[in-house]
Amino acid sequence: MFSALSAMITQTPDAQAQEPLKIGIAGLVHSHVHWLLGREDRGDIRIVGIAEPDRALAQRYAEQYGFSMDLVYDS
Known part of the structure; x- marks a missing residue:
């Protein structure tokens, strides 16, 4: 029983305990930005500026x- 309990405790997801990674996006003209823009709802990243x-x-x-246009800057 102890080993089963230990296994359950050690398998707690770290992602839930961590703060989202704050990122800034430099330009929206490249198609690879879609994977960033489409994953903010997962909670692992937070877009702080574009x-x-x-x-x-x-x-x-x-x-x-x-996302809010308040995040968008000219440069």
């Missing part, structure tokens, strides 16, 4: 992924 001079592109992605 540098993108193309406001129309940023607005389109904001509507698609649900």
Whole structure:
């Protein structure tokens, strides 16, 4: 019984105990940003800023992924 209890305690997910990784995104013109924008709801990352001079592109992605345009900076 002790070994079963020990196994349950040691298998507690670390991801739930850790704070989300804060990231900034430099530009939205590359297609690989979609995997970042699409995973914020998982709780493992938190987007704190996006540098993108193309406001129309940023607005389109904001509507698609649900982030605030307050995160978007011109440079």
